[in-house]
Amino acid sequence: MTQTTIAKAVNQGLRAAMEADPKVLVMGEDVGKLGGVFRVTDGLQKDFGEDRVIDTPLAESGIIGTAIGLALRGYRPVCEIQFDGFIYPAYDQIVSQLAKMANRSRGSVKLPVVVRVPFGGGIGAVEHHSESPEAYFAHTAGLRVVSCANPADAYWMIQQAIRSEDPVMFFEPKRRYWEKGELDIAAGPALGLHDARVARAGEHVTVAAYGPMVKTALDAALAAEGDGVSIEVVDLRSLSPLDLGTVIGSVEKTRRLVVVHEAPVFLGLGSEIAARVTERCFYALEAPVLRVGGFHAPYPASRLEEDYLPDLDRVLDAVDRALAY
Numbered sequence: 082m083t084q085t086t087i088a089k090a091v092n093q094g095l096r097a098a099m100e101a102d103p104k105v106l107v108m109g110e111d112v113g114k115l116g117g118v119f120r121v122t123d124g125l126q127k128d129f130g131e132d133r134v135i136d137t138p139l140a141e142s143g144i145i146g147t148a149i150g151l152a153l154r155g156y157r158p159v160c161e162i163q164f165d166g167f168i169y170p171a172y173d174q175i176v177s178q179l180a181k182m183a184n185r186s187r188g189s190v191k192l193p194v195v196v197r198v199p200f201g202g203g204i205g206a207v208e209h210h211s212e213s214p215e216a217y218f219a220h221t222a223g224l225r226v227v228s229c230a231n232p233a234d235a236y237w238m239i240q241q242a243i244r245s246e247d248p249v250m251f252f253e254p255k256r257r258y259w260e261k262g263e264l265d266i267a268a269g270p271a272l273g274l275h276d277a278r279v280a281r282a283g284e285h286v287t288v289a290a291y292g293p294m295v296k297t298a299l300d301a302a303l304a305a306e307g308d309g310v311s312i313e314v315v316d317l318r319s320l321s322p323l324d325l326g327t328v329i330g331s332v333e334k335t336r337r338l339v340v341v342h343e344a345p346v347f348l349g350l351g352s353e354i355a356a357r358v359t360e361r362c363f364y365a366l367e368a369p370v371l372r373v374g375g376f377h378a379p380y381p382a383s384r385l386e387e388d389y390l391p392d393l394d395r396v397l398d399a400v401d402r403a404l405a406y
Contacts, residue, residue, distance in 0.1 A: 092124070106156055112125070159194075176218075289314075344375055367406060
């Protein structure tokens, strides 16, 4: 058991996957000599060479298009999109080609491509550096969409994603990259790639979150404990497919649900979860499912970032409203 950061855990997971399979490649802008802008790929090019850790041009569409070609030839490319807001030039390649090839070929062609996306805000960056585009890809059939929230999941989930025969969008919470947690490599993965987990047990309200908002939800649960409110926190981990069974099991116990994500509330993942849980748990719910997220507006300049991002107080306010019904 060791203490490490999410960034280092992703690095270790990539290293383990590359050691296990010579067909695994890492490619993206500045991933080689620089080791990535967040140093997530630090040291990989030195140890595995320029043929397996490839510094690409600044061309996201070209990165994904090239990865598709490599996957057709038997490789397992891991593409890094340097910042979330840079992914849009590659959107057509991802949703029109990467997501569709298995169906187009009736399953005879597989594209085991992983697209790593540092996402979310909280780093005081300029425009196009703090987006939360996960709902676009969760809406696209043919893609698996996941997000890690701690070092253990970062280490195991990146390897599980690389082993998948389907394309995987791997969203990494960039503002949590340097937060530490436990990693026990000897123990093996505790869950499958698409399993949710109960991060904290509770009795009165379920708070479901993923990526950077899991820590916020856990902080809210700790703060509410002082007022005698017991919050159960569910880390979704997978956004497509969704492990609704774990969420529903929690809601049937607590009878209340708050869904939290950084992305705008309007048509966000919370909308789908709220609808599904309401359908399945209508007679168990004692309050409507509430959502906490970003506003339906372009991501603001850094001086307004704290007002835009969901925080502990906004989560606790939703919990209070759920309990007031």
